Amino acid sequence: MNGPPTVRSAPSSAPPGRYIPGMDTTMVALVIPLVVIQLVLLAWALWDLSRPDRRVRSVPKAVWAVLIIFVSIIGPVLYLLFGRDES
Numbered sequence: 001m002n003g004p005p006t007v008r009s010a011p012s013s014a015p016p017g018r019y020i021p022g023m024d025t026t027m028v029a030l031v032i033p034l035v036v037i038q039l040v041l042l043a044w045a046l047w048d049l050s051r052p053d054r055r056v057r058s059v060p061k062a063v064w065a066v067l068i069i070f071v072s073i074i075g076p077v078l079y080l081l082f083g084r085d086e087s
Contacts (some may be wrong), residue, residue, distance in 0.1 A: 013015050013059070028035045034073075037073070038072065041073060041077065041080070042068060042075035043078045045068075045075070045076035046065065046068055048079075048084065049061055049064055049065060049079065054084065055084075056079075056084060056085055057083055057085045058083070059083075064083050066077050067079065
């Protein structure tokens with residue numbers, strides 16, 4: 001018949017702490033540094049772009065802002081390498 005639901009415990013090989021079924025801790029260990037790098041690059045590129053004295057090459061600042069925000073890790077890297085006019 002219908003009894004109380006059974007509670008599954010974490011496998012014995014799981015690290016201590018919260019167990020989330022289907023979560024691979026190796027994947028989390030790789031994703032977290034990438035997310036941190038992405039956020040740092042995003043903040044740095046947007047800060048640099050927003051400076052009033054900053055001049056950019058080839059496209060307007062608004063286009064660079066869209067690229068930085070929406071093109072993941074590549075947008076900020078492209079801006080920092082090729083978008084800034086250092087002259």
